[in-house]
Amino acid sequence: MADLPLVLLHAFPVDARMWRPLRDGLTARHRLITPDQRGLGRTPLPETDREPTLDDAARDVIALLDKLELEQVVLGGCSMGGYVTMAVLRAAPERVAGLVLIDTKATADTPEAAQARRDLAGRAEAEGVGGWLAEAMxxxxxxxxxRETRPDVVESLRGLIDSQQGAGVAWAARAMAARPDxxxxxxxADVPAVVIVGEEDGLTPPDAAQALAEALPKGELVVVPQAGHLTPLEAPAMVSEAILGWWPFG
Structure with missing residues (x-):
């Protein structure tokens, strides 16, 4: 199992470019696959009348594994990418040999949080995302x-957010609002797992990450100092080291 690929799914509302700062550190040791999720980055939003659901995002990932002829992978994601990882685990647990859960949580949205996502979706659909979404998030x-000491990271993130299509952002927001616990x-999930969280993550804070790690039969927790909700952008070397230091597959 030493050659298991690592598939990492990006956060909302960005795309797979968020993994670029980690790429060199991880690809020196493992095959790394970082797809854009539907409607974000370079992946189009399929035409469908179905209500948005992360189950469809999970099916996209499974279809990619089929296309690449990968029976099993180590699967992970940051924030929304973690939610999609859980949806894949629900749909096809036999494809998941290990989990990397970064700044994410297992619980569903509160009614208030779900409504806020739907409101965001409506605005993104009507106005696009330029000029307001990055400032809001x-x-x-x-x-x-x-924010105080790394203007390069802030501006890079702003560019990632501003480049997204409103329809894709809206679909993802509605799908997250509908996700189950x-x-x-x-x-x-009786597979090796590592949970990584930023020390200053206000959206999925360290205590939520600890609960996540404790729920997993083989879960380990790593807290990244002076980082918030997007640790792969804020502290890429530490996140890479956390994954490589944990890697239990030879």
Missing amino acids: LPNLVSAST STELLTA
Whole structure:
């Protein structure tokens, strides 16, 4: 199992370019696959009348594994990417040899949080995302330390957000709002897992990450200092080291 590929799924509302700072560190040791999810980055949003659901995003990932002829992978993601990872685990647990869960949580949205996502979706659909979405989300996505001392990271993130299509952002927001609680799913996931969280993550804070790690039968927790909700952008070397230091597959 030493040659298992690592598939990492990106956060909302960005695309797979968020993994670029980790790529060199991880690809020196493992095959790394980082797809854009539907409607974001370079992946188009399929035409469908179906209500948005992360189950469809999970089917996209499974179809990619089929196309690449990969029977099993180590699967992970950041924030929304973690939610999609859980949806894949629900749909095809036999494809998942290990889990990397970064700044994410197993619980469903509260009614208030779900409504906020639907409101965001409506605005993104009507106006696009330029000029407002980055300003609205940046304070929650990166730590105060990063905002004060790392303008390069902030501007890179702003560019990633501003480049997204409103329809894709809207689809993802509605799909996340409808996601189920996955705590019991993870309790039954008897595979090696690492949970990584930023010390200053206000959206999925360290205590939520600890609960996530404790729910997993083989879960380990790594807290990244002075980082917020997007640790792969804020502290890529530490996230790479956490994954490589944990890697249990030879």
